[in-house]
Amino acid sequence: MALAIILALVLYLSCQIEAQLLVGFYNGSCPMAESIIREEVRKAFFKDKGIAPGLLRAHFHDCMVRGCDGSLLIDSVPPNKAEKDGAPNGITLRGLEVVDCAKDRLEKECKGAVSCADILAYAARDSVVITGGRYWDVPAGRRDGRISRAAETIDIPAPFQNxxxxxxxxxxxxxxxxxxxxxxxxxxxxxxxxxxxxxxxxxxxxxxxxxxxxxxxxxxxxxxxxxxxxxxxxxxxxxxxxxxxxxxxxxxxxxxxxxxxxxxxxxxxxxxxxxxxxxxxxxxxxxxxxxxxxxxxxxxMSQIEVLTGTAGEIRSNCRVINP
Known part of the structure; x- marks a missing residue:
């Protein structure tokens, strides 16, 4: 009986976390958010078609380590080696400058409103659409993590696995x-x-x-x-x-x-x-x-272990944890 109650509570809490991500999350706080991100993806894509798969892959790699919290975007600062410099990432990452450009514009439009994790989720969707894939509404409201460790990228599936x-x-x-x-x-x-x-x-x-x-x-x-x-x-x-x-x-x-x-x-x-x-x-x-x-x-996938509510932060610079 006690085990059943615990399992029910875990399931309830999981549903509550997912329920905090909402389609149209920025309609009130930053109504131009999605269009600004889409514009930046498009601008970058027409200069370099490789931006689309790069952004899609970056979102996946972010979600597979500590959940979809934008921790992939954090720069390494000695002595910490961050996710982006882990073995599955390193020289193979592409498109992160698009997140930077979108973030710069969003901070001017609605300072402190849009998380880096959400920018990456929207950019991944827009990358699929711009290459001919199906559109979907992205539930948003993720907050940014403050921890990024290269050692944890071992969780990312590898191309040599069976x-x-x-x-x-x-x-x-x-x-x-x-x-x-x-x-x-x-x-x-x-x-x-x-x-x-x-x-x-x-x-x-x-x-x-x-x-x-x-x-x-x-x-x-x-x-x-x-x-x-x-x-x-x-x-x-x-x-x-x-x-x-x-x-x-x-x-x-x-x-x-x-x-x-x-x-x-x-x-x-x-x-x-x-x-x-x-x-x-x-x-x-x-x-x-x-x-x-x-x-x-x-x-x-985009709702794996997300931070919501007052957890984490909204980074003002996607590469750097807020002071």
């Missing part, structure tokens, strides 16, 4: 395997650094230097784009497109998985169980189903 590992990483954040597969479709846009998958080309296992699950012609193409240097390594700054249409948010990613033409182990592993294979096949041939499931999963 199905069980990546499913477990999402489960830690209360996201199901189905939601993980839907969210993985974000890899239909953007690019990857060669070092994120070069082990599949040159150093896969004692028995196979090349991952046998890779399409041979695709592997040959990747080797041309990601050659070994004289020291036997791949240049960490070399990048390749994630698929043949890296600027369009559509379901070709799932068809690429079925054709064994995806760069990450964590992508190809989605066909290694009957259940996950079935979902990949559904999404490969039903774009509307995937777009709908992606939006639902994004809304859920």
């Amino acid at each position: 199905l069980d590992e990546i499913t477990a990483a999402f489960a830690k954040k209360n996201l199901s395997q189905d939601e993980m597969i839907a969210l993985s479709g974000a890899h239909t846009i953007g690019r990857s650094h060669c070092t994120s998958f070069s082990n599949r080309l040159y150093n896969f296992s004692p028995a196979n230097s090349q991952d046998p699950s890779l399409d041979r012609l695709f592997a040959a193409q990747l080797k041309q784009q990601c050659p070994l240097n004289p020291r036997g390594n791949v240049d960490p700054y070399l990048v390749v497109s994630m698929n043949m249409s890296p600027g369009h948010f559509e379901n070709s990613y799932y068809r690429d998985i079925l054709a064994h033409r995806v760069v990450f182990t964590s992508d190809q592993t989605l066909v290694t169980s009957p259940e996950s294979l079935s979902e990949v096949e559904d999404y490969a041939f039903n774009e509307q189903e995937w777009q709908n499931d992606f939006v639902d999963a994004m809304i859920k």
Whole structure:
């Protein structure tokens, strides 16, 4: 009986936290917030199409560490090494300057009203829409965290993980395997650094230097784009497109998985169980189903462990904790 009461209380409190995020949260305090953020995303996107996948990825990486609290945006200050300098981030982060520009304008428009965490959530939605994905209303009201530690980025799913590992990483954040597969479709846009998958080309296992699950012609193409240097390594700054249409948010990613033409182990592993294979096949041939499931999963993901009410703060500079 006591256990049932505790579980009910935990569920109630979880619902209360989510209920504090509201669509139209800034209608009264900063009615221009969404349009200002959208404008900054658009300006940046037309200069560099890679901004869209960069912002979407940044929101995901933020949410997977300490929840969606904008802690990814904090700069390292010795002796603390912040999330943005953790191994999964570092040189691969893109688009954070868009958050800075939006924040500067919002501070002039409505000082101290809009959190950096919410800016990132809106910018991720706008990045999907500008590349052809479905629009959704973003529940807002997140507040910014004051702690950012590179060591904690170990919670971010890695491109070399297998199905069980990546499913477990999402489960830690209360996201199901189905939601993980839907969210993985974000890899239909953007690019990857060669070092994120070069082990599949040159150093896969004692028995196979090349991952046998890779399409041979695709592997040959990747080797041309990601050659070994004289020291036997791949240049960490070399990048390749994630698929043949890296600027369009559509379901070709799932068809690429079925054709064994995806760069990450964590992508190809989605066909290694009957259940996950079935979902990949559904999404490969039903774009509307995937777009709908992606939006639902994004809304859920964007509410992971959020700070609301009087928790955290509203940073005046997204890179720096308030004094």
